[in-house]
Amino acid sequence: MPRTRGVRYEAFVPDAIGDRQFDLPASLAAAVSTAERQVDVLNRDPPVMATLEVLARGLLRAEAVASSRIEGLALSQRRLARAEAEGSGTRDETARSVLGNVAAMEEAVRLGAARTAFRISDILRIHHVLMHSTPTPAIAGKLRDRQNWIGGNVFNPGGADFVPPPPELVPDLMRDLCMFLNREDLPAVMQAGLVHAQFETIHPFADGNGRVGRALIHVVLRRRGLAPRYVPPVSLVLAADARRYIAGLSRFREEGIDDWCALFADAVQASAAKATELAGRLARLQEAWRQRAGSPRRHSSAAALIELLPAHPVLTLATATTMLGRSKQAANEALRVLAKSGVLRPITVARRNRAWEARELFDLVNAVERELATPRAPPASARTRPPGGR
Numbered sequence: 001m002p003r004t005r006g007v008r009y010e011a012f013v014p015d016a017i018g019d020r021q022f023d024l025p026a027s028l029a030a031a032v033s034t035a036e037r038q039v040d041v042l043n044r045d046p047p048v049m050a051t052l053e054v055l056a057r058g059l060l061r062a063e064a065v066a067s068s069r070i071e072g073l074a075l076s077q078r079r080l081a082r083a084e085a086e087g088s089g090t091r092d093e094t095a096r097s098v099l100g101n102v103a104a105m106e107e108a109v110r111l112g113a114a115r116t117a118f119r120i121s122d123i124l125r126i127h128h129v130l131m132h133s134t135p136t137p138a139i140a141g142k143l144r145d146r147q148n149w150i151g152g153n154v155f156n157p158g159g160a161d162f163v164p165p166p167p168e169l170v171p172d173l174m175r176d177l178c179m180f181l182n183r184e185d186l187p188a189v190m191q192a193g194l195v196h197a198q199f200e201t202i203h204p205f206a207d208g209n210g211r212v213g214r215a216l217i218h219v220v221l222r223r224r225g226l227a228p229r230y231v232p233p234v235s236l237v238l239a240a241d242a243r244r245y246i247a248g249l250s251r252f253r254e255e256g257i258d259d260w261c262a263l264f265a266d267a268v269q270a271s272a273a274k275a276t277e278l279a280g281r282l283a284r285l286q287e288a289w290r291q292r293a294g295s296p297r298r299h300s301s302a303a304a305l306i307e308l309l310p311a312h313p314v315l316t317l318a319t320a321t322t323m324l325g326r327s328k329q330a331a332n333e334a335l336r337v338l339a340k341s342g343v344l345r346p347i348t349v350a351r352r353n354r355a356w357e358a359r360e361l362f363d364l365v366n367a368v369e370r371e372l373a374t375p376r377a378p379p380a381s382a383r384t385r386p387p388g389g390r
Helices: 026-044 052-070 077-089 093-113 120-131 167-181 188-202 209-223 234-240 242-254 257-292 301-311 317-324 328-340 359-373
Strands: 345-349 353-357
Touching: 026 188, 026 257, 052 077, 052 093, 052 209, 052 234, 052 257, 052 301, 052 359, 077 093, 077 345, 077 353, 077 359, 093 120, 093 209, 120 167, 120 209, 167 188, 167 209, 188 209, 188 242, 188 257, 209 234, 234 242, 234 257, 234 359, 242 257, 257 301, 257 359, 301 317, 301 328, 317 328, 328 353
Parallel strands: none
Antiparallel strands: 345 353
């Protein structure tokens, strides 16, 4: 039999941050303040839309899709919406996984709104929602019980790019992370960035760490009252330059908390600014739809459907009936009006199931993603003491 050779590797164990004090240099404090003001603008003074919840859901979906893309689960908003319209019978495994991420983001935002102390069980809950619809549901909501690593090969961590802490240290590190997450003495954006980076360093799950870690960003922003209505889709910015994002996490582990926080604050600021712009563009698109549909009466089914389209851009008669809370006849008439005016285009989902899609909405979201993918100047570096590790 062939002999196996052992490998040597060194796992990284981050310092505890639960009660650690952080000093912000002036340049970083300014960057964090700018990001927080932009998130506040998005949440406190958004463009007027008929249904604010529609914008909230649209932004959250954009965040979930981008967060999944960073992990190699790439699909368009259109493909996601079609799979959602198909329902539980969809055969699109990637779409099912991303829909699980949408649900996990929704759960994170819900938990962030709670007034109770955040606990490990809450993080496990987010992970369970995320992984429930994946090919590996058995690991859902469970901390890892073996060593994992990033990069290298699947057999051993000898050539890995990064080796997280041994599994026996994970529970204590997670308790420390929750202690830090429950603090209120740091700027919310800085706290969210540090929670995310520390979580990614701990890498507590066998799979799904990146998506849960980015969901925790929104737990912090919601808990601290900075984003009570809308999540800034920060993953859209991080996904636009994934190399820079991964390099920033490496800087956090190696020697630069402030470099990472500056990068993160820049991403939050850019995403919140783009979300505010997107809200205005959506409102203008809805107004164009209303005019094209002949300015339907305010409380008509057609007007109500126009309000809801940004959150549900692919509809069947069944989903439209449910969303409107009206008769099937009223929903069918609304679909007919919007299809006749070109607001909706007929398609087919789940074999012969008839559906309609708002194609212009997908064009708008795709344009926003392309704009965010345009290279931007990196934030100014602001270094202090490294985070350390042992």
